[in-house]
Amino acid sequence: MQCADLITYLSDYIDNDLPVELTREAEEHLATCHNCKVVLDTTRHTVTLLKEHGQVAIKPVRRKAMFAQLETAFLKQPNQPG
Amino acid sequence: MADDQHLIAALRQRDTDAFAALFNQYADKLYRVAFNILKNDADAECVVQDSFLKLIEKLDGFEERSSLGTWLYRVATNLSIDRIRKARPTASLADDFSDDAPIMPAVFIDWAHTPEQWLSEDEKHRVLSAAISQLPPKLHTTFILREIEGLSTAETASVLNASTGAVKVQLHRARLQLREYLSTYFSERVNH
Numbered sequence A: 001m002q003c004a005d006l007i008t009y010l011s012d013y014i015d016n017d018l019p020v021e022l023t024r025e026a027e028e029h030l031a032t033c034h035n036c037k038v039v040l041d042t043t044r045h046t047v048t049l050l051k052e053h054g055q056v057a058i059k060p061v062r063r064k065a066m067f068a069q070l071e072t073a074f075l076k077q078p079n080q081p082g
Numbered sequence B: 001m002a003d004d005q006h007l008i009a010a011l012r013q014r015d016t017d018a019f020a021a022l023f024n025q026y027a028d029k030l031y032r033v034a035f036n037i038l039k040n041d042a043d044a045e046c047v048v049q050d051s052f053l054k055l056i057e058k059l060d061g062f063e064e065r066s067s068l069g070t071w072l073y074r075v076a077t078n079l080s081i082d083r084i085r086k087a088r089p090t091a092s093l094a095d096d097f098s099d100d101a102p103i104m105p106a107v108f109i110d111w112a113h114t115p116e117q118w119l120s121e122d123e124k125h126r127v128l129s130a131a132i133s134q135l136p137p138k139l140h141t142t143f144i145l146r147e148i149e150g151l152s153t154a155e156t157a158s159v160l161n162a163s164t165g166a167v168k169v170q171l172h173r174a175r176l177q178l179r180e181y182l183s184t185y186f187s188e189r190v191n192h
């Protein structure tokens, strides 16, 4: 396997979506190719950092106000059969 | 799916407990998607509110084959993208053409095994926000749904009305573009 192939298969490898034979070839390549190993490790780390960074939630006071408004709208909407 | 049918039936009866359950299950999820696309608290709250209002409006005629969750994610994603397009009409048009550009890694600094060289927490926050914001819209939404929300490839495909193959390709490109962005940032930090 060449570097370009490894990069093509990188996401499938990370997601354990690669067939057994290709997984073996990818692992052989990663064992000897420093750059591809760096790309693999830094890609995984990138995902971890952004996953943590993205964990946001509505502020409790705004959440309460939003729910109250939506509940009013929910109860106002006419209930038609169907 | 059977749970969804019960929930929809209860919602049609204007059961407030059912509405509270729906809100509690999805409000923060939709907010997370909207906030990560828009990077703005007030806009993200508007998207959550509008998504639920749209569901309330459609409730009596709701005949979606997909689940309530998928439907809500789809509405919130589309409303967020609409807001981005309105705010930056020319920028996002140009972006749409660049999301199939092949990405070959060019920076090989191994910052995964060294302590992260952030100047401060604010700096970390700013760089990670900038990294995700520079992605073209399709890659951006795919990355958020798959990695930040943790939806499966099939669920993401359903939310985005795309094939699972397209979702995989977009996620792959998004990961590599984000990696390149952060690697460039760290290589500049190391050299200065």
Ligand SMILES: [Zn+2]
Residues within 6 Å of the ligand: A002, A003, A004, A006, A029, A033, A034, A035, A036, A037
């Ligand atoms: Zn290689």
